[in-house]
């Protein structure tokens with residue numbers, strides 16, 4: 001499979017699994033756009049046609065299946081961050097595992113201030 005076909009397959013899996021974090025509406029292929037890719041991690045801009053929320057979603061492919069990871073970044077913020085040192089697939093997986101093992105209220109994580117550089 002060439003890279004483009006793989007990206008299409010990832011988008012299809014995202015469309016099948018992911019729902020809008022705000023209103024729960026499903027996405028269609030045309031709502032999802034790949035804006036970055038590194039190793040087996042994709043950064044995607046998703047746009048909900050129901051509530052018009054735009055979100056940045058990360059997808060990590062492991063063993064041929066894709067796990068969507070929501071971020072609280074907007075695609076525009078991603079545009080700024082991606083010029084910084086690259087996020088590796090391992091960073092994304094680590095983040096995913098952290099979320100997976102975190103059993104508290106997710107809003108606590110999001111409320112934590114980012115470390116100053």
Ligand SMILES: [Zn+2]
Nearest residue numbers: 020023048051
């Ligand atoms: Zn929505």
